[in-house]
Structure formats: structure tokens, C-alpha cells
Amino acid sequence: xxxxxxxxxxxxxxxxxxxxxxxxxxxxxxxxxxxxxxxxxxxxxxxxxxxxxxxxxxxxxxxxxxxxxxxxxxxxxxxxxxxxxxxxxxxxxxxxxxxxxxxxxxxxxxxxxxxxxxxxxxxxxxxxxxxxxxxxxx
Amino acid sequence: xxxxxxxxxxxxxxxxxxxxxxxxxxxxxxxxxxxxxxxxxxxxxxxxxxxxxxxxxxxxxxxxxxxxxxxxxxxxxxxxxxxxxxxxxxxxxxxxxxxxxxxxxxxxxxxxxxxxxxxxxxxxxxxxxxxxxxxxxx
DNA sequence: ATTTCTGCAAACGTTTTGCATGCCA
DNA sequence: TGGCATGCAAAACGTTTGCAGAAAT
Numbered sequence: 001x002x003x004x005x006x007x008x009x010x011x012x013x014x015x016x017x018x019x020x021x022x023x024x025x026x027x028x029x030x031x032x033x034x035x036x037x038x039x040x041x042x043x044x045x046x047x048x049x050x051x052x053x054x055x056x057x058x059x060x061x062x063x064x065x066x067x068x069x070x071x072x073x074x075x076x077x078x079x080x081x082x083x084x085x086x087x088x089x090x091x092x093x094x095x096x097x098x099x100x101x102x103x104x105x106x107x108x109x110x111x112x113x114x115x116x117x118x119x120x121x122x123x124x125x126x127x128x129x130x131x132x133x134x135x136x137x138x
Numbered sequence: 139x140x141x142x143x144x145x146x147x148x149x150x151x152x153x154x155x156x157x158x159x160x161x162x163x164x165x166x167x168x169x170x171x172x173x174x175x176x177x178x179x180x181x182x183x184x185x186x187x188x189x190x191x192x193x194x195x196x197x198x199x200x201x202x203x204x205x206x207x208x209x210x211x212x213x214x215x216x217x218x219x220x221x222x223x224x225x226x227x228x229x230x231x232x233x234x235x236x237x238x239x240x241x242x243x244x245x246x247x248x249x250x251x252x253x254x255x256x257x258x259x260x261x262x263x264x265x266x267x268x269x270x271x272x273x274x275x276x
Numbered sequence: 277a278t279t280t281c282t283g284c285a286a287a288c289g290t291t292t293t294g295c296a297t298g299c300c301a
Numbered sequence: 302t303g304g305c306a307t308g309c310a311a312a313a314c315g316t317t318t319g320c321a322g323a324a325a326t
Contacts, residue, residue, distance in 0.1 A: 016299090016300055016301070016304090016305065016306070017300080017301095018299070018300070018305095018306060018307080019299090019300095020306080020307070021306085038290085038291085039290095052308080053307090053308090054307070054308050054309070055290090055291085056291085056292075056293085056307085056308075056309085057306080057307060057308075059290095059291065059292075060292095060306080060307090075213060079289095079290090080289080080290055080291085081290080081291085093254070093257055093259045102257050102259065104253065104257070115242060116231070119231055119240050119242070119272075120272070121231045121233075121240065121272055134257075134258070134259055154279085154280060154281070154324090154325055154326070155325080156280090156281060156282080156324070156325070157324090158281080158282070159281090176315080176316085177315090190283080191282090191283090192282075192283050192284070193315090193316085194282085194283075194284085194316085194317075194318085195281080195282060195283075197315095197316065197317075198281085198282090198317095217315090218314085218315055218316085219315080219316085277326100278325100278326085279324105279325085279326080280323105280324085280325075280326095281322105281323080281324070281325080282321105282322085282323070282324080283320105283321100283322090283323095284319105284320090284321095284322105285318100285319095285320095286317105286318085286319085286320105287316100287317080287318075287319095288315100288316080288317070288318090289314100289315095289316090289317100290313100290314080290315090290316105291312105291313080291314075291315105292311105292312080292313070292314090293310100293311085293312070293313085294309105294310090294311085294312095295308105295309090295310095295311105296307100296308095296309095297306105297307080297308085297309100298305105298306085298307070298308095299304105299305085299306075299307080300303105300304090300305080300306085301302100301303095301304090301305095
């Protein structure tokens with residue numbers, strides 16, 4: 001999804017489009033598969049508008065994007081929020097020692113999907129992470 | 139495991155046994171399968187000794203219990219720490235709307251175990267949770 | 277007696293909120 | 302213009318830490 005498509009989705013839902021909001025969408029899209037935290041997102045969006053965007057604005061905008069199904073955020077381990085575009089459909093194995101993450105496609109988690117279905121549990125397939133220690137830190 | 143057994147394990151590892159530590163063990167044991175957070179644990183342990191135990195003491199004691207393999211803690215969703223006795227070997231499906239949790243025995247997560255093994259990823263089998271929405275909040 | 281634990285208070289990092297100003301529609 | 306979004310600052314939250322006094326060995 002492009003930033004323009006995100007903005008258009010918001011606009012047609014009656015959401016006001018501002019320079020900061022557009023910049024945050026662009027920063028999120030350009031971050032691709034990277035795992036960006038709120039501070040990084042704020043920094044990149046700020047660079048795009050060549051002005052200071054406050055983290056509170058980023059938090060509010062990410063909430064807004066989540067409400068419209070355009071983004072998700074996840075807590076990898078015991079640290080802060082990681083933001084994601086909604087269509088980045090994969091899971092994470094997050095090492096709590098080094099912070100390294102392994103991305104895992106949905107298809108590899110067959111057993112878990114069954115489990116969720118059996119319990120009628122709507123885990124958003126993006127919105128979770130397994131926290132532990134990667135092979136380097138066993 | 140009883141609180142006495144926990145205490146004995148600590149003592150024989152050379153750990154000093156204090157009234158607050160014993161109370162925290164007892165509170166943890168008596169919480170059974172419930173998912174207690176740090177504040178609740180502090181409150182219950184405080185009641186047991188009829189004195190105020192500080193949350194910092196609870197944090198330090200939980201760390202200690204984890205070091206000795208007697209407890210684990212996990213972050214369900216976007217909120218604070220949930221503490222667990224170590225032998226409660228199950229996973230959680232945690233609803234981020236109502237806070238309700240479904241406990242799932244290890245045996246039901248075959249696919250995930252394979253996945254972790256394939257990536258040589260040492261997720262402590264207790265130490266993770268799937269966060270989403272239960273069937274009531276779909 | 278010595279070591280270590282405790283409570284308190286303060287610091288910390290992340291997230292949220294109140295408010296006056298500024299911007300979008 | 303009217304209503305909403307923004308930045309800022311301050312508060313809130315969970316967690317950690319430093320320290321002087323208390324307790325365990």
C-alpha cells in the first residue's frame with residue numbers, strides 16, 4: 001500500500017488530512033519491513049516535513065491508523081511499541097537479549113492458527129510476537 | 139509446589155529468607171492459576187504479613203524467583219507484568235478488550251514448537267502470550 | 277558482626293492528557 | 302469560520318535504582 005492510498009482511505013472516512021499525518025503515513029510506508037519504534041517514526045516523519053513532529057502526534061496518528069485498520073502496533077518483549085503497516089502479515093521471534101527479530105510467514109504457523117480457530121480467538125495475525133532468546137543467546 | 143518448597147529451594151541455594159520473600163512466595167502459590175500482576179501480588183503479600191511491602195521488593199523478589207527457575211513473568215498485551223509460578227506450563231490467549239485469558243496446554247501448540255525449533259529459538263514455553271480479541275469481542 | 281534486604285523516594289522511559297495555538301475543511 | 306489537530310509541558314504509568322536503616326545469618 002502506498003502512502004497516498006492510506007491517506008485516501010482516511011480522507012474518505014471523513015478524517016482530516018494534515019501535513020503531520022501524511023508524513024507519518026509516508027514514513028511508515030517507506031520503513032517497509034523494518035520494525036520501527038515510535039521515536040524512529042517521529043524522527044523520520046519529522047525529516048520528511050523538515051519540522052519537528054511531536055511523539056504525542058505520532059502516538060495519536062498511529063491510534064488513528066489502527067482504528068482504520070491501516071496499522072498495528074506490537075510490544076516485542078519488555079520494551080516499547082513497534083509500529084507496522086497492517087498488511088505486513090508475519091509474526092516475530094524477538095530475542096530479548098539482543099533485540100534481533102526473525103520474521104516468520106503466516107504459513108509456518110499452521111498449528112497456532114488451528115489453535116486460535118478452535119478457541120475462536122481473533123488474534124490479529126500481525127499483532128503478536130514470541131519473545132525468547134535466539135540461538136546466539138541460548 | 140508449596141510455598142515451603144519454594145522457600146526451601148531458595149534457602150538451599152544460599153538465598154536469605156526474609157518475611158517479605160516468604161510472603162511473596164505464599165501469595166504467588168495461593169494465586170494458583172490466576173494471572174496476578176505486580177501490584178496485586180504486593181497487595182496480597184502485604185495482607186499476609188499485615189504490613190506494607192513495597193512494589194520494588196516484589197519486583198526484586200520476582201527477579202530472584204526467576205533466577206532460580208521458580209517463577210516467570212510475561213507481558214500480556216500492552217499492560218504490565220503478569221507473574222506466574224514456573225510450573226504453570228501453559229500459554230495464554232489474552233483478550234486485549236476485556237482482559238480475559240484462555241489458558242492453553244503446551245500439547246495444543248505443536249506447530250509452534252516445531253517453528254521455534256526450526257529457528258533454534260529458545261522461547262521459554264511459559265514466557266509468551268498471544269494477544270488478540272476473544273470471541274466475545276471479535 | 278557482617279552481609280544483604282527493605283522501604284522510601286527519586287529517576288527513568290514510555291505513553292497519555294490538558295490546554296492554548298494553529299491549521300484544515 | 303468552526304471544529305479539530307498540533308506542540309508543548311506536565312502528568313501518569315510501570316519499572317528500576319540509590320541509599321540509609323533494619324534484619325538475617
